[in-house]
Amino acid sequence: NAGVTQTPKFQVLKTGQSMTLQCAQDMNHNSMYWYRQDPGMGLRLIYYSASEGTTDKGEVPNGYNVSRLNKREFSLRLESAAPSQTSVYFCASSERTDITQYFGPGTRLTVL
């Protein structure tokens, strides 16, 4: 039982490049989330998926897109990376949206 897994662990991009961050959970959770963590700002919700087939914007969605591929997988795409998107990205999942979320180990992204 791996919990929430994220790939890659580290990534360096040049401005304008695109990439997809992958997330998978094996806990049969309905809800999945993407956060970014920046120094002094805590964690901010980018997008979430309350259940398979649905996605909604969080606090900071601009510059990102998401896909809930199936119940297990939720990907985050940066179409044209910008230096302001340098951050640590966390994926999380929960059985439903109003209870405990379980976080993955994070992806450290640097955009030059």
Added chain:
Amino acid sequence: QQQVKQSPQSLIVQKGGISIINCAYENTAFDYFPWYQQFPGKGPALLIAIRPDVSEKKEGRFTISFNKSAKQFSLHIMDSQPGDSATYFCAATYKLIFGTGTRLQVFP
């Protein structure tokens, strides 16, 4: 504006002391208040959580105190240990609005 304000930003405590971290929220519709603990290089992990129908919840050395009328809640770590050194985040509501975090350092 849905915000959760957390203080202090950093905290230094002697081993065996009490660590206290405070949070305040604005939206009275918030109904779930967890605290997460994060070690360097790791994702946050749930430490303890409370719903507004109780004023206090204790799990081992960790206690949440909740004041619904003041829209405030706090985390108390009794008998703080060096292994408690981490960053602590409060959060609120079902999509988890996070506080900005408190870096706790416990010195022996």
